[in-house]
Amino acid sequence: MRKLSNAVTSPQGVVLIAAILFALVIGSINPGFLSVATVVDLLRNSLVTGIFALGVMIVLASGGIDVSFTAIGAFAMYATMSLVLGLDVPVPVFGLFVISAAIGACLGLVNGILIGGLGLPTLIVTLGTLSLFRGALLTFVGTVYITNVPRNVVSFARTMILRMENSIGQLSSLPLSFTVLIGVTIFVAFLMNATHFGRTIYAIGGSEEGARRIGIDVARVKVWIYVIAGTIAGLAGMTHMTLSRMANPFDLVGTELNVIAAVVLGGARITGGHGTVTGTLLGALVITLINTSLLSAGVPSYWQKVVVGILIILGTGLPIVIDRLAKHRERLARAAV
């Protein structure tokens, strides 16, 4: 019972309840909204955000912040496609994901070396590389939409693992690329909870100096964190490409805030040391729910930005306020003794 009340008053609990209320309100305006099909749609729409968010969660858990991941995702995805089409060799879809992930890893290594190796502040470095990677993509790789994607990509995009129709006959389905999210989820959950390396990430987020003092090679761990985040961004970029069935170099960049909001709503703290896989996925769902349902309720899209802004402030502010209240209550309890 106490656990339940804790879960409800935790920041994620508050956000989840707010999201459910929100869905109910939208549902009362638009009755077709409350259906299984909507849930499937929601899962599909939160796919790319979810993958990106898992990478960002690792960075936040270590006490850093990454804003360059969308640029990495766009770069990796577009460079992979131009490479494959330029060489004109048939590559299986799985191969495309591997190449994109590898490019993402290399770009992540750039972040890692600057942050871990040189000890520069993470926000400054990733702000710089966000602009750098995007600029390099548009200058050296290309600016043309690639619409003639290979046939195997089209058939991959058309393969559904779930398909359903709602009461008013709209079709919604879950594409095969959903398995990428499942795979990344399993990997990150395993990394963070079952390996010593994963616990080291939390330890560094909790106290970097403390980690150094017990003999953890903080610089090395940091390099790896950004390589892993880059790899995941590369996978997210490629997933985005298969969903839209074209490679647009102007895509993705600009959605950073959505993803960071998702991660923060999921309980990761900007100050580091906290963040769970479940919370992060929940955060991605909530952000997507709000964005898509506002759209379906006919609210102008500028309003989404207002709502996301409010959610970020709530997500980061609530833990602090709740913490303060808890301390106050503890003080009163002490007085009662």
Added chain:
Amino acid sequence: MADPVLSMTGIRKAYGPVRVLEEVGLTLHPGEVRCLAGENGSGKSTLIKILSGVVPADAGSVTIAGQTIGADARQAIAAALSVIYQDFSLFPNLTVSENIAFLKTTAGGERWHRARADRRLARETLARMRVDLDLDMLVELLPVASKQLVAIARALANEARVIVMDEPTTALTRSEVARLAEIIAALKAEGVAFLFVSHKTEEVFAFCDTITVLRDGQVVAEGPTSAFDAARLGCEMTGRAIDTQRLARAAPVAAEPFLSVRDLARKGDYAGVDLDLRPGEVVSLVGLLGSGRTELSLSLFGMLHPDEGTITIEGRPVRFTDARDAMAAGIAYVPEDRLTEGLFLDQPIADNITVATLSSRGFLSRSALKKRARDAVQRLRIKTPGVEPTVATLSGGNQQRVVLARWMERSPRLMILNGPTVGVDIGSKREIHEILLALSRAGTAVMVVTDDIGEAMALSDRVLVMVKGRITGAFDADAVDEDRLYTEITGGGRG
């Protein structure tokens, strides 16, 4: 006697032209508790850094359990050395059991995270210490004393044979210190050796078998604790004779109080407080952490609001809405944690001294500010080449003087100081006490909030004892002894 588990010989270290350590040697046998005593700046911390492999020595060797240690923290940890820093360096976001197991799993190059193995190790280690803690509690939620126990357990879980403790009792209450002493005695019997870094004389005598005194980078005295007494230890540390007796006071105490408090209460913090603070008088408020002493003093400074009761200044009732009101009424408050609440560490000394007294017209004269800062530096004998360097470059005692200088610039009518000499060595402590007495003689009312009984005795005219939010005793400092006060602050006086 058995072979030493730790020996350091001929350690030398210089930073640029400044020689920090010269030919320092130190040995530690299994089951021995040695105190490394010295003032701030004596080279203690550098020696510990070399010992733990964080900083390389210029010359000399460190041998732990038969292994020679280079400048590598991991090597020192592998050789069974653990340093428990003053801030404990734990991971606040992880659980007790994870924290206890982390050092061992890291040192052992563990690849996987096994929560169950962590818990078993933590449970066994805590059982060895006869301590009971909730293994799943996040460390950030633990009280300070329990955090220290977790830090000790973490060292023991890694089979530490030498444990270095930096200022281990600073944040502990008396009963917690007694408990720590028990744990250390039990571990001594198992052959664990301890090196205490300290400048608190009482704890040196309570805990240690042997003493090494460091001054200006050299070992100036060494021997069994029985060969030392407080006076000799102070003398060796500072290089001059330190009077540990009460300071003489002269100024007649004014009859009319500057500030009076009647029936002050704040729910959860304190209740029924009566208090008079007179010009020319030094009053100490002694109590344990959590006794309400800090909350009461913050209320006098307008930073917390009492629920009931009255505060009067020179007979007129006042109600402070914030610290600015209190400052306008002539009250100054020097906070407990000068580093986070009081000082701008990265700013020049001059700016730190003058920041509370900037001209109200909105324009600054840099040269006038600098002159004022230089005068203050001279008056308070702050050891610094000038007023330009940042406060971060000063030692603890000198930083505290900068805080004092800032408030003295305002010529306050009442100065409240919370733990004015926490983390300050005895030489500086004495000088800070003298500064406060001079202030008092000049007609300022001074209130010192402290848990250091010796300090209260040396400094004050009256000592007020606070237990669980109530003032339970008021004593003339001339007519009470330390033991009586100890009993009083732990609530023993009331049966």
